[in-house]
Amino acid sequence: xxxxxxxxxxxxxxxxxxxxxxxxxxxxxxxxxxxxxxxxxxxxxxxxxxxxxxxxxxxxxxxxxxxxxxxxxxxxxxxxxxxxxxxxxxxxxxxxxxxxxx
Amino acid sequence: xxxxxxxxxxxxxxxxxxxxxxxxxxxxxxxxxxxxxxxxxxxxxxxxxxxxxxxxxxxxxxxxxxxxxxxxxxxxxxxxxxxxxxxxxxxxxxxxxxxxxxxxxxxxx
Numbered sequence: 153x154x155x156x157x158x159x160x161x162x163x164x165x166x167x168x169x170x171x172x173x174x175x176x177x178x179x180x181x182x183x184x185x186x187x188x189x190x191x192x193x194x195x196x197x198x199x200x201x202x203x204x205x206x207x208x209x210x211x212x213x214x215x216x217x218x219x220x221x222x223x224x225x226x227x228x229x230x231x232x233x234x235x236x237x238x239x240x241x242x243x244x245x246x247x248x249x250x251x252x253x254x
Numbered sequence: 255x256x257x258x259x260x261x262x263x264x265x266x267x268x269x270x271x272x273x274x275x276x277x278x279x280x281x282x283x284x285x286x287x288x289x290x291x292x293x294x295x296x297x298x299x300x301x302x303x304x305x306x307x308x309x310x311x312x313x314x315x316x317x318x319x320x321x322x323x324x325x326x327x328x329x330x331x332x333x334x335x336x337x338x339x340x341x342x343x344x345x346x347x348x349x350x351x352x353x354x355x356x357x358x359x360x361x362x363x
Contacts, residue, residue, distance in 0.1 A: 203318035206325075210316065210363045214309035229333050 179243055181251025189236065190248060198252045213253030220245040287357025290350050294342060296358075304361035316363025322355035 185191050194200055198209030208216060222228035223237035224245075240248070291297050296314075300306045304315030314322065328334070329343035330351075346354070 200318055200321075203320040204324065205318070206321045207317055207363070211313055212306070212309035212311075215312050218310075227334060229328075 179247035181247040184244060184247050185251055188240070188244075188248070190252075193232075194252065208252040211253050213249045216253040217245055217249035220248065285357075287353040287360075290353045291357055294346065294350070294354070296342070296354060300358070304358040313363075314358035315361035317359055319352075319355040319359040322358060323351055326351045326354065 182196065185194075185196065193202070193205045194208050198207055198211070200207050219228060220237050220240060221242075223230060223233040224240060226234065237245075291302075299308075299311040300314045304317070305313050326339075326343050326346060329337060329339040330346060332340045332344070334340070343351075
């Protein structure tokens with residue numbers, strides 16, 4: 153393989169890798185909130201539908217992220233949220249927290 | 255001269271009335287919920303008006319009161335070992351929990 157070909161191949165590999173890495177940040181938080189059922193209790197914009205559920209609007213993004221992780225790993229105990237959070241990936245948690253939080 | 259003095263007196267008493275009104279309304283606002291928020295040091299992390307200064311502490315301003323009640327009882331019961339809030343909530347009575355939840359839920363979000 154010539155030097156030029158090797159460089160070209162390397163460039164293609166790096167480009168594909170970059171595209172893949174960037175793709176991970178493209179989760180639409182609003183769409184995901186609807187798909188995962190968050191909106192059923194927390195509303196589309198974080199205003200809870202009933203006072204027993206927390207409002208998420210105006211909350212710190214980092215706080216929301218931490219709570220979803222805590223529900224997923226069982227640190228924060230709640231029967232409803234444990235089921236909701238159990239299959240969320242870190243990327244999905246980040247997207248949901250960014251959608252609802254500040 | 256007399257007129258000028260009179261004018262100053264009127265202005266001074268008007269100012270005193272305004273100041274008096276301000277002080278009494280501030281005193282009224284210092285209700286039981288606010289007192290409890292100070293007494294139990296909630297305001298240290300969650301802010302005087304329920305807006306916390308750091309992302310590790312949740313904002314409480316405008317949060318639903320029933321949710322805050324359930325959350326404080328969760329901490330009081332130490333359902334989550336090691337949480338910083340457990341030691342804060344263990345001292346609270348049901349009445350204080352209601353007062354605090356009401357106070358923070360009424361702060362502007």
